[in-house]
Amino acid sequence: MIVPLAHILILAAVIFSLGLVCVLVWRSNVIMLLIGIEIMLNAAMLVFVGGSARWGAPDGQVFALMIMAMTSAEVSLALALVVYLHRRRRTVDVDAFRELRDP
Amino acid sequence: MGALLFYILATVMVVATVLAITGRHPVHAIVYLVTSFFALAGIFFLLLAPLVAMFEVIIYAGAVMVLFMFVIMMLDLGHPESGVRPGWRQWFPALVLSAVILVSLLLAAGSPATAPRTGGEGVKEFATLLYGRYGVAIEIISLQLLFAVVGALYLGRRR
Structure with a gap:
């Protein structure tokens, strides 16, 4: 272990909060919102790999791989949805798709 | 040596992510994120996970980011002059929430640290x-x- 686990967790938490800020701030562009989700998933992967290195068990690397496969499936579906919505409304603003919330 | 490399890569990653989420141009954000993911791949390599580091470069920095870039080009969103930066009304709750996360993190990081690990797990x-x-x-x-x-x-x- 080259650095203490606490430093890895601090880095992961900083990256996670940056991704959270990106999701909360960029409501005017749904692609930037998806990028925020990517950043948060990367922070989760960093925690898994850091734990794997800390306790010397490769299970964390396996789950990092699972997160990667899950992310690629999620991104392909979400970007297909973005293309579909853009074809209907000619915009990527999230606030333009609020019929589900407004009565 | 490895610890110094870790801190350099962590700094690169945080700075690139901050630049990615504060810019107004989505294409620049994608390029900064590729930089960030390369730094993360280096960190994975330092943490004795070379296979995950390779998949990070191939899948994230390669496939996923190129998919984002492809959709941006296809929907013709890459105009920096028409891009709008979010106002303070969007920034304020996000910054408050992240400040709460960081303060609780600093409180939690005071707890003492770790034992050295044993052995290495190979591919x-x-x-x-x-x-x-x-x-x-x-x-x-x-x-x-x-x-x-x-x-x-x-x-x-x-x-």
Whole structure:
């Protein structure tokens, strides 16, 4: 272990909060919102790999791989949805798709 | 040496992510994120996970980011002059929430640290575990990828 686990967790938490800020701030562009989700998933992967290195068990690397496969499936579906919505409304603003919330 | 490299890569990653989420141009954000993911791949390599580091470069920095770039180009969103930066009304709750996260993190990081680890796990142990104990998970992930392909084809067809 080259650095203490606490430093890895601090880095992961900083990256996670940056991704959270990106999701909360960029409501005017749904692609930037998806990028925020990517950043948060990367922070989760960093925690898994850091734990794997800390306790010397490769299970964390396996789950990092699972997160990667899950992310690629999620991104392909979400970007297909973005293309579909853009074809209907000619915009990527999230606030333009609020019929589900407004009565 | 390895610790110094870790801190350099961590700084690069945080700075690149901050630049990615504060810019107004989505294409620049994608390029900064590729930088950030390369730094993360270096960190994975330092944490004795070379296979995950390679997949990070191939899948994240390669496939996923190119997919984002492809959609931005296809929907013709890459105009910096028409891009709007979010106002303070969007920034304020996000910054408050992240400040709460960071303060609680600083409080939690005061607790004492770790024991040294023992031994190294190679690619062979990783592969044995992946296809042995987690073989069912591999099957489920492949089914999920198949569903994603079918769903993307359904959503993307012209009608």
